[in-house]
Amino acid sequence: MTRTIAIVVPVFNEAEGLQDFLAALNTVCDSISHEYSVTFRYVFVDDGSLDASFARLAAHDFGTRPARIIKLSRNFGKEAALSAGIDAAQDVDAAVLMDADLQHPPEMVREFVRIWLEGRADSVYAYKTTRHEAEGWARAGLSRAFFWVINRGARFRIPQNAGDFRLINRPFMDALRSLPESERFMKGLYGWIGFRQIGLPFTPAARLHGASRFTTLRILAITFDALTSFSTTPLRLMGIAGGVIAGASMLYGIYIIVERLLSSSPPSGIASLLALTAFFGGVQMIFLGLLGEYVGKAVTESKKRPAYIVAEDIDAGMNALRESPAPDTISDQC
């Protein structure tokens, strides 16, 4: 039985590197479909690129391989673009999610497919092995702290260095599509869904063209997003910290009273009072801010806005084959 796999690629301002990417992807897909009984099709989601990405994709000659090119109405972010791609790839047995900048080595798809075909996993993902050198110790440390908080007490695990580079099978895709939230922290959703997942180590290649869109500030924003969607640990920490501070200040109060009773010197004065007031003011602000994050999330989700809007959706490649492939043409697709 020939199975169909969609390669889902979010694209945001990647015009420069697209040609190289498409060539590498094609080579690998051709070779894998010679080795295994699978055919590939492509789903590109242009996430509101400002350069010629969409035009290049639309003009590209995909040969006999079906390709769908979806253009979102603006930049919705990688997570939304991936969701759009998965939604569009409805008629396949599995999907491979992959970046367009060749940082995800296409050759790894072969391993994904092999493990999936052997029936060993519902999702095969790649995790980075060289986080520290590439990102600096501060960022790696923060990342570790983030995953500690998010995985704490949760019934599912979000693996630390795993990204979006992965194969997901049909049930996994359906599960992803059934999740209603519009702010989608995909890494968390993969973990939440469960099923059998296998991770393979990989070393991300350097970006060939352009620079990463994920600045430290953006990563911080995503971190907050992820924390508030997947963990209530910060809320709990807030209560614990409040308790500790209240307890400590009570002890301090008792100490002042005892000091007053036992010694003849006057109480320590207004300085300590001011310091305490300012301290509690600050602590309250921090915690109110945190609470605000959660309330804000509730407001956003209660609007039930879709994760993305499609502006254009074109079929390239040999689409006639998609509808009713004649038996002898199936092998031509691969």
Ligand code: UDP
């Ligand atoms: N991307 C996207 N929308 C965005 C930002 C990025 O679709 O708003 C795509 C981008 O084109 C690439 C992938 O997501 O295919 C990963 O982006 P990038 O290389 O900037 O991130 P990094 O490799 O640093 O995680």
Ligand code: MG
């Ligand atoms: Mg990249």
